[in-house]
Amino acid sequence: MQYIVALTRHKGKGSVKQAVELSNSFKNLKPSDKVFIKPNIVFWAKVPFPKWGVITTSAVLCEVVELLKDYGVNDITIGEGIVTLKPNDKETANHAFEYLGYSTLAKRYGVKVVNIFDRTFEKVSLDNEIDISLNTDALHSDFLINLPVLKTHAQTVVSLGLKNLKGLLNIPSRKKFHNPDENKNLHYMISRLYTLLPKGATIIDGIYSLEHGPGFDGKPRKSDIIIASCDTLSSDIAGCMALGHKPQNVAYLQYAAKAKGRPIDGSDINVLGNTLDDIASYHEYTFPYTEDGTLPKKLHTMGVKGLSYPKYDMTMCTYCAALNGAILTAITFAWQGKPWDNVEVLTGKKMQPSKGKKYTILFGQCMVNLHKDNPDINAIPIKGCPPDPEEIVKAFHTAGIEVNPVIFENLDIAPSYFMERYKNKPEFDEGFYQIKV
């Protein structure tokens, strides 16, 4: 069997329609269908921050909604579950939906816009073994339109359609996905998730693509690519190649292909429109660390001594991942050239301490639980999930690393500092994330 994927250039309005028609992605869509659209809003802040390559453009979303209306579809829901550090924070999602123009779509076309954390979840079993809870609206829709961004991911190499669906899980299920069990790890879980949800279409938004994803600290490019297919795995294999990576090197794509008895090299995919050779360009995904993986290269180059901060692994989930970047930034500023006192920082759910460290900072409740009774370390715990920023500051100060508390007091506005990079670069156009009223 040959799977069809359309690979087209985005040249403004009409480009999504072209990709959808070329790939025949809406072939199974009926006007009476309940359609659920899942954009990717991996993060949101109420201050200006770089959205390019991070968040699905409103330009693509708006065109999808208009196409659906042209097909005669009336029951359309846009749903997303944005994770924030404050539990019960409803304001951030509302702000995102308003800013991105979803409220305008609601008024103009009668589209429903839902924060999945305000909705119900239904328990489903992954492989008859692991219970997870999925958003009911998406689960019981007739046609699911998946709108990921063309981006890389520090933990999973690429983050496309299969991974975007993780945003339909409730928080405990998302944590379960970052499983320390190697046989049922993050890659494995992602490879199975899409089989539990309704079929539909995947349209990868590559107006902006992203190196060093998935967040606002990555490096976006104006790529003007749209990839569409009614088969999510096929669109992801093509998307992975467009980002310059071999699908063979992405474990969750391998697992998903194997489960379907399909080749992983794209040989059963018929790419229409542009060719992958024309479009593919290499996007770096990983953050550089020293060869032994004990320190980010940047800190090593600065000459930092007396600190071991092993590279994040796949078990670290969103809350800790969001704070990890702030901690590394704070450490960068705290370095005064005097070696620290043999400190190690452990993250995620399975890291083991090195021998002979004076202090071992256990970052996050998972690390605290794993090593709380370890007699071989002088543990400094940072409890909680999410870990409390004040406790982070205290822990590092106890270990003699004078991180600046102001960085942690201003986590809400920190993303705006990254906007400096985009000054006088007109190709990074905020207009793609707005819908004219």
Ligand code: SF4
């Ligand atoms: S403490 Fe960190 S690693 Fe553990 S579940 Fe919470 S966010 Fe994930």
